[in-house]
Amino acid sequence: MHFMSALLGVYRAEIGLIILALMFVEFVRERYSPTVVSVLGACAYAALGLLDEKGLFSVFSNSAPLTIGAMFVLAGALIRTGTINRAADFVMKRAEKHPRLAIVEVMLGATVASAFLNNTPVVVVLIPIIFKLSQVTGVPLKKLMMPLSIVAVLGGCITLIGTSTNLIVAGIAADQGMTPFGIFDIAPFGIAGTVAGLAALVGLSFLLPSDPPAISGQDGGNAQDYLTELVVPHDSEYIGREIGSLTLFGRSAALLGLKRAGEIRRGDLSQEELHAGDRLIVRADGTAIMTLRESGHFELGIAADSETSGREGTVIEAMVAPSHPSIGERLMDIPFLHALRVRIIGINRARHLPGPNLAEARIRGADRLLIAGSDDAMRSLRDNPNLMGVDISRTRAFRRNKAWIAILAMAMVIALSALGIMGIGLAAIIAVGAILATRCIDAEEAWGAIDGDVLVLIFAMLAVGVALEQAGSVTMMVGWITPLMQVAPPWALIFIVYFAALILSELLSNNAVAALMTPIVIALAHQLQVDARPLVIALMIGASACFATPIGYQTNALVYAAGDYRFADFVRIGVPLNIIVGLAVCGALVLLG
Template identity: 30%
Template sequence: MDPQQIVFLLILGGALALFVSGRMRVDLVAMLALLALGLTGILDARQLLAGFSSEPAIIVASVFVLSAGLSATGITDRIGAGIGRAAGGSEWRTIAVVMPATAALAAFSHHVMVTAMMLPILMRLARERKLPVSRLLMPMSLAASLGTTLTLFSAPAFLLASDLLKRGGAEGLDIFDITPIGAVLVLLGTTYMLLGRWLLPRREGEAQAVDPLRLERYYTELLVEDGSPWIGRTRGEFEQAFAERLQVVDWLRHGVRRRRQAGDSPLAAGDVLLVRAPPDEIASIRDEPGLALHAVAKYGDTPREDRQAELLGEEQLVQAVVAPHSEFIGRSVADIDFLRTLGVVVVGLWRREGWLHGELSEMRLEEGDLLVLWGRQADVQSLASHRGFMMLMPFQGRRQTRRRAPLAVAIMVATVVAAATGLLAPQTAFLAGAVAMVVGRCVAIEQAYAGIDVRIFVMIAGVIPLGIAMEQTGTAQAVADLLMAHAAQWPVFVLLLVMFGTAALLTQILSDAATTVLLAPIALAVAESLGLPPTPFVVCTAMGAVASFLTPIGHHGNLLILNPGRYTFGDFLRVGVPLTTAIALATAWMARALWLGGPLLPSLPG
């Protein structure tokens, strides 16, 4: 072993120790390893910075923006709600519907975002259908991870695998090259969870404390504006159109509660609908044609005594809790006249108990009521010291540009088609798609930047030089020679299983990207020693890094469901060991069939 290999192994050992210890963020560890490779002269400046301009890093950043666009236009929420409706009331049907649908969604988005989106939907479904939530969350999380095996861009490990194949002189992977394996794994995982439901624990979900920063439903008023497309249409049509988004509680006309509120009664200009709506809908109502928040439409453009209330561009929504012994208790919103006295408008109200009816301005406030206030930043900030309020908090509602949902879908489809057909280079196609999402106003530029997980981008850019150094110093070849000295006579199928199994174990302490970068050069060297195409060996390595479900720490999505489902490490081992073993066998078999000419179906003895 030459001195350069020894130095590299010391750097690699130090990086692994820091990765495992968790004392530093993974992106910082990757940067430290990168600097060490440069300072020791193992890599030159061009090689050190190759990761930042690499295809995987650009595609990963672009996919985050594309996912943010799908989320900002409400597409992912609609799909998630549709999955919840199709799941039905039985446990087996829920698993049979949720797993393939979640996997398909994760194939074109980030699997952690998909898991986070599906989590409250399944929690609510389990509560309504009286199903143990622990029997639903784990299958959903596993499906989200398996969905990343359907397309090349859905997991950084596959992008890195393709990049390493190109660096090794082989042909890279196309977007759908791994789809046959992924489809088999999704089918296998769904079948396994349906037949092996007895392996899942039967526990009620963790009790969800009320989060004052993001409550599920608020009361607010919607005004049917002059010229609205809803004029003349019935209340039933309105409720059907907004069925998944809000609930109509009361209907006012000329300030008076309507006596006849049948579904076939037509709406008129100036009608006010008292609705229960989630925060995202309140924040997004300005984008609904012909509808407005009643209080904002009524008071927002009213001249103030001191100056014109030019709120556009600097208005914001905040939440304020009515304090004990507040001067507001027992007084109605209209009596207090929030606009004149405090410079803000009440646009929503949350009350722990009881249903509200009638005009919001006539509601008499109670201790603990949470008001949603709309006003200029300067006026809002002055409320923080007001004795009538116990606390002032940001309003946790995301504005969704639902009207641009068709455009967002079109951009996503065009991006995938352009990359899959070779019309554009993959990194160019995805970068163009991300830019189109912003230029097309599907997602705001600030939201697009916020959607990019910089840690993953920097980590990928930082670990790519580790793979280059492992190959350049000859360390990968040395490890491959050591392996072949003991396994030269093993069947290729067994060697593919070895690559999968090694990655499956290492990914429990490292990320899938880092695992792939470290082991893929060894897979390349093993294939070269055998005189075989490297693709199946590298793909099995990446699959092992992505589709291993031995512990909850192997995937971030599993960590999201750990507490809500009240799972233990033992639960994941009991469910994950047989599943991971089956996935390893299926992956090695499919990889051999796709790239080495092996049989697709097992031959029957005869």
């Protein structure tokens, strides 16, 4: 014990860097989610005494995570009141009259929306619209889906609230004594990158793939269709009847197969007589599924316990997060199905109907699940960090009469912050209070709109940053880098910081990289006696504007699954985009910063 204390006393900085290196290894290996790795890293620093109790709990006074949480709630209110839905309807009407122009309008709209809303929910909402635009215009889906993510990321770099990464960097910088950032302080540089990125996207569009996505099953359906199963009960009145005599199937529901005794049959099944226990594999839209559920003629979906009925309780919709640990595994093996008394009654994958049946479907990020269960089970699912959008169901009635309140609340946050009347964090929290008081969104829905996984990751990485400072690791790293940087002109530092953040963020969590690099960059600026602000802005945008890998940013992961892209598709167009946007942003920082 004495030896360990002596070792920690002499080599605190080195041990701090070793823990950091081990975290990076685990980030890359992806055996655990970035959030788990970050929490374990913070715990390791605290256990070894490299992070004291005061330093650990000081991270909870940082305004950035609370601001991010408040913005999640405000975005949830815009969805709940139907504001975003109405915008989507408007787009589709435009697409019917001016298909090609509608594509431009959607992309520009996504860019602007992502500047004022977190860009991840913007992409989630627009994915189905992109499918429809592809169908209406005849433009290959893969030439539209990836650009959606790209323009959303570019738009998020224009304002302080466009991405959680911007808010994290701004929060840490304020804690380090820098002048707080205003909502539009990064706008000139973000706009420069956005203009260059949009121009490059148009010029490089020939690099986008045009092959159609692979579709499982014999009928791909459309973006709103679910794969489900109808189980014939032992007391069903349909036993002995031919499938062709049923009036269940039509435009909104189509029979894909029959599973009997472990064997799946395809083709013409109209002459097949139904047996007890048969499973009809069906493609259906949400309305058809709910109608079949209420009819009581069949048991829907799959459950770990055969006694769990899908006709009881409520039905919620949830999206599988790109970081879900069960990605690639069978739907039957998803953990919550065995931990809770629920039934999965449908799975939706944009234009990629899973298969061969519901239980054997392999899980992908952005899959949408319809889940039936008790209120207690639903509360547990809302707390599941690996599910997004839980309890925000498309089948629920919008509170359209409250839409003006939600819009006004978001507008006031932007205006108060931009005019310097009130900090963005305080304005956002007051706005949350206003939309809760006016019931734009219920409390449970509001908390469900918050991505807890993101907040825990931010707090954990803030703790890691404090630990590195307390251990002296930051000072040591700056000491190593300073001699190399002293010979570089000040403008070169901007390029070095930007592309270092970009490369790391293509491989690791954007938020983790931002939280880790911010104190290092500020300390380096002080050591070199240069203005830290341009370097911090370069870090902000560099950590977000990642296009070369599907794991570079969360929106990339969403369209990667929805558009059925290959990894190389992102590399092909993402690398030149990274370079062009980076040069534009850094050039603007050198000239205007």
